Amino acid sequence: MKQVLAAIASVPSEKGTILLITNYTGDKLHFGLAAERALAAGFAKKVVVLPATDDVSIGRSRCEKVGRRGLAGNVINPERGFVRFSDNDDTVLLINNYGGLSNLELGALTQETLSQLVDPTNLEATVRLACERAIKSEPDLTKWDMVMGDGDCGEAVKGVCEGMSPII
Known part of the structure; x- marks a missing residue:
């Protein structure tokens, strides 16, 4: 949680902070607590936790009963992260x-x-x-x-x- 609080504090924004996380129980708990503490400490005026829920490693037919889970890569996946990358952009390694x-x-x-x-x-x-x-x-x-x-x-x-x- 310390790392999440430090990250929120290091990029202050008047518009708020979005914590894009994977849809795991532990992540939801820890990032949710960090968001509440950031608000209480005054690091941010608004913090929203947004769980990403698409797991691209498992085919749709194999997980249709239980649904897909979120994975860390969904944050930098252009189709799920709503980010457009070009050939000249820097490379990210996750x-x-x-x-x-x-x-x-x-x-x-x-x-x-x-x-x-x-x-x-x-x-x-x-x-x-x-x-x-x-x-x-x-x-x-x-x-x-x-x-x-x-x-x-x-x-x-x-x-x-x-x-x-x-x-x-």
């Missing part, structure tokens, strides 16, 4: 922790990824290889997530990788 990595591991992953951004060809080859390996690992990922989670992890990862592979 690294999301789905809860399985420690802060140390996530930091190491981020640093390694950033070090490879110097050469786009290297990054393309790395992402392509990661997608190929993730697709092949789908049965194991699904099996492990059925034991430790809700069983959709492998299929979601495979779906993302299959969607990314043709456009890499």
